[in-house]
Amino acid sequence: MKMNPITLIIVLVFLYPILKGFLFKFSSRDLKCDIDDLSRNISFIIAIISGTYFGKKIFIQHDDGIYRNIYNHIPQQILDYLENNNLIIYAIVIPIIVFIIYRVIKLILDLLNYVTTYPALDSIEKFLSSKGNIFKRTTGMIFQIPKGLCYVLLVAFALNIMSVLNVSSKLNGYLEGSKPYKSICKSIIMPVTNSNIAKKLPNILNNSFRIVIREADSGRQIEPNSDTPATLNQTNGRKTVVYYNGVTLDQGVKSDPQIDKLAVALGSEGTNTTEKAQMLYNWIGTNISYDHDKANKVLNNDFNVRSGAISAFETRKGICFDYSCLYVAMARTNNIKVRLVTGEGFNGISWVSHAWNQVYIPESGKWINVDTTFYKGGNYFDNPRFSIDHKDAQIAGQW
Structure with missing residues (x-):
């Protein structure tokens, strides 16, 4: 060996x-x-x-x-x-x-x-x-x-x-x-x-975020690359389906009445878009725990696990994709423009696959970065130091 x-x-x-x-x-x-x-x-x-x-x-x-x-x-x-x-x-x-x-x-x-x-x-x-x-x-x-x-x-x-x-x-x-x-x-x-992230969430990433692109008709897998944005539903003229940890993006960000009810209640506590967006960030970061067992399964290409906003909300745990999907679902309920972003995050050891969000703030006319997965490791809501441990951002979806 x-x-x-x-x-x-x-x-x-x-x-x-x-x-x-x-x-x-x-x-x-x-x-x-x-x-x-x-x-x-x-x-x-x-x-x-x-x-x-x-x-x-x-x-x-x-x-x-x-x-x-x-x-x-x-x-x-x-x-x-x-x-x-x-x-x-x-x-x-x-x-x-x-x-x-x-x-x-x-x-x-x-x-x-x-x-x-x-x-x-x-x-x-x-x-x-x-x-x-x-x-x-x-x-x-x-x-x-x-x-x-x-x-x-x-x-x-x-x-x-x-x-x-x-x-x-x-x-x-x-x-x-x-x-x-x-x-x-x-x-x-x-x-x-x-390293606060290392102390609070020692195995937060470990490349447990997987994107797979398959041809819609044949099911043949197509290897994604940096020149193939994940939002495309065609590759070289062929219809394709993009899966994030085993589910499509639409399935991942799907909401339900319980999520919507809580999201509206949280949003009502804010007086402007920034405050509303931060209320959602704080709740998800505080109440959702990182699912190390699921991360290990995904690392071993076992996608027989539930993924997305509903799963994270019901179980109160998930990995980076689940955190990001739940944030999208809650932001959409409050009519906040939101993105799900894929790229790489630094976990204190190396750069590994990761997912986070961006929110549009109409009052300032700009998109800000939000990472609920990293919540317990520090301030990752519109932090100017965000780029130190996040890179290669690609927009997977925007709502």
Whole structure:
């Protein structure tokens, strides 16, 4: 069985310093050089963790406390530019913060090594001078394990940043398929970078949203692509039917009297389109839970499950398509122009298939983005940072 390239890289990166320690045995002089390298790696890892955390707290979340105070003291022109260019925060601002923290941590570790670690290594070398080669090689391996772990974390952080920036769709597929990488992301990277989605909904996507296009007469499946909008009912002159997780779009957004009654009640609490739309967003996000069992079935191409607005409303759970269909049904009842959008969302590990909504606000004359599936992970109602973890939007339907 062929090993995933990302998994192979992680294994080799971990084993390299350990193998080196075995081959070259324990040496105080060499180990001091290794410890200096290790200090750089540790400093860099701490800097990445803390720099990313503080950068996101200040420039992306800035909800309360000292982070809001710092944010409010930043010149408005800079804030306006960052709001319109969200990736600059990840590509430039956070790396600058990381570099500053790195230099401070490295200086502290260097001082500690010169006072404590280096003298201890000289003593250990004197002790091992009378021991055999195997003992020295084994000791050399043991002392290299922390370095191997640091290398693995550095590589995982670098891959995660590359995934956020969507460097390559092929790389994204390898990342999604690598169990060691996903484990490191879930247990270390996402918690330390304060990913709310990862904390609240750790398996929110996992490519559980499937679009299938079939010829209406023959039933033969046609592979959808980026040049084939999902709303088309003909492909190269042939009549086709588009299925979303096993149902057509019309079936998915179909409403019933119970949904309509609640939607009207929720809408009546708002005084304008924005408030009405947000009331629907809040109710769905609060009352519908993510259906992990259904997501796993869809991942395995098992479409013997109910999908759409009615199913989500009756069971109070669903996956991204169900959330989006229910929002469409409720918005239509309130005569709000609404879209169901398909694309990709970032789940903290990689970009995967996703669905969300757009609502037209006549008072401002614009469409705004709404993602009820991501509700528990933060504010996803007309948020200017929406594009950070959503991309490749295509309109599947508009009502």
